[in-house]
Amino acid sequence: IMERKENWQERMEEHKSECNGNPSVYCGTYAKYNDGSLYGMWIDLTTFDDYEDFIDFCKELHADEHDPELMFQDYEGFPTEWYSESCMDEETFDKIVEYGNLDEDDQEMWDAYIDYCGGDADFSTARDRCMGKWDSEVDFAENLVDECYAESIPQNLRYYFDYEKFARDLFLDGYNFINGYVFYDR
Numbered sequence: 181i182m183e184r185k186e187n188w189q190e191r192m193e194e195h196k197s198e199c200n201g202n203p204s205v206y207c208g209t210y211a212k213y214n215d216g217s218l219y220g221m222w223i224d225l226t227t228f229d230d231y232e233d234f235i236d237f238c239k240e241l242h243a244d245e246h247d248p249e250l251m252f253q254d255y256e257g258f259p260t261e262w263y264s265e266s267c268m269d270e271e272t273f274d275k276i277v278e279y280g281n282l283d284e285d286d287q288e289m290w291d292a293y294i295d296y297c298g299g300d301a302d303f304s305t306a307r308d309r310c311m312g313k314w315d316s317e318v319d320f321a322e323n324l325v326d327e328c329y330a331e332s333i334p335q336n337l338r339y340y341f342d343y344e345k346f347a348r349d350l351f352l353d354g355y356n357f358i359n360g361y362v363f364y365d366r
Contacts, residue, residue, distance in 0.1 A: 261299025
């Protein structure tokens with residue numbers, strides 16, 4: 181029994197969230213909540229190999245109940261669209277873990293893309309459609325002209341080019357400016 185307790189303590193330490201920005205949920209149960217107890221634990225989702233391990237750990241945390249109905253009372257470190265009080269499915273769990281393993285710049289881009297098209301998007305599509313981060317639509321248009329058309333426009337005529345109107349037309353036809361990121365609907 182002592183060895184099992186020590187093993188459980190190690191598992192709790194391994195999966196306990198420090199609430200430092202990693203995707204995490206606070207796991208309690210509906211029965212405890214209805215009885216006035218908030219007993220549970222902040223759990224770091226990135227510490228699990230797969231969804232089944234996560235669910236098994238949550239049920240073991242609440243082994244004092246015959247069939248614990250898990251309740252995720254709070255979350256942090258991942259987009260709101262993926263949060264579910266009554267538990268996320270395996271696909272959403274995998275997205276959250278993938279999100280947690282991204283660097284800060286990719287997370288910021290992903291957040292902008294989710295703001296644009298919702299929580300059902302996938303990361304590879306977001307990355308494919310992302311044209312970079314820009315201060316404004318006009319900055320993006322200027323860069324596009326410099327990168328794609330600079331050789332065909334003589335230097336002395338560039339002063340006459342209206343970047344604001346060009347940007348307006350771009351963003352009416354397939355380009356989208358979301359939280360500083362430009363996405364192109366291909």
